[in-house]
Amino acid sequence: MEQILPAYNDPLFSILLIIIISLIIALATYGWGLYRQQKEQGNLLKFLDKFESTECALDTTDMPFEPHMLKPLTLLAKAFENSGEYHKSINIYLYLIKNISDDLGKLELMERLGNTYLHAGFLERARSIYAEILRKKPRNIKVLYELGVVYEMMHKYDKAKEVIEPLEMLGEETHALTKFLELSEIKSSKTISIEEKVKKLHKILDAEPTLYREIVNTMLQLDTRVAWEIIDPKRLKEVMDILWFLPNSQLDLDTITSNTQLNTLYYAKGYLQKPIVESGIFSLDMLATARKSGFEQGDLLFSYLCKKCKQSFPVSFRRCPNCMAINSVEVEEKIAKSSPKTDYSLL
Incomplete structure (x- = not known):
């Protein structure tokens, strides 16, 4: 009985094997990518659910979404923000982020949502939004600046200074911002003496003359005599x-x-x-x-x-x-x- 052995050395067999393996890898990669995309979408929806508010005047629960609605609704949200009706603006942004499929569009809308929270005074929510954007797109210079503003307004100056390093790595000039944060930290400090604050303010003014107005105003609150010495x-x-x-x-x-x-x-x-x-x-x-x-x-x-x-x-x-x-x-x-x-x- 003649034994039939696979033609492992056959060039056609080798090519067929490579094609089959490539197809398996491609299918696995596609499946994994689809799974990751669905998981990412699910995580985003869970993340956005934290910001749902029953106080919003606009009910978007049963509103059907069409792609042509994106631009007019975005303009409407901006109009609400400009008029101080932040709750309406926030509701529209959340609705759009959940319904559009474009990832870059989502990030842009999330940035607008973060800005709205910032202007409305919801600093922790703004911080969460900006952190989520940077997790997806860490080289976003504008969002890095905005995150620094949030930390500054929360008086978390150490955190605000941490934002400066990635900005410098991205080629941004941060000298004025650094001195501004130093000034803000000195002003809010409860442990630094008045004499020490005055010395530090003198150094900041020498290093960054553009802070003249702010330093004069601060000096007048600390030591009137010294303040008049620096008035030009x-x-x-x-x-x-x-x-x-x-x-x-x-x-x-x-x-x-x-x-x-x-x-x-x-x-x-x-x-x-x-x-x-x-x-x-x-x-x-x-x-x-x-x-x-x-x-x-x-x-x-x-x-x-x-x-x-x-x-x-x-x-x-x-x-x-x-x-x-x-x-x-x-x-x-x-x-x-x-x-x-x-x-x-x-x-």
């Missing part, structure tokens, strides 16, 4: 509102009377009697001129422009409330009729 009349425009609202008890008359710009400011304010009109700031000189002519009911009103996003706000800010930029505030003033005077500052 050439940069009067940057801190004019801060000096305008200072109470009499915090004025340094020796410094003021020895400088024409400061002298003009406080003559226009009504604190000094000797008329001087030499500040170089149009509205301030106009007010001083009016007072010199006998009109004493003038005052200055201030608004605050973000130099980055060009949004204007009625109160000063450390970070722009709209774009979260640092060192972007520009003081704008206009002459107005004075209201009943007080001797205390709101700053």
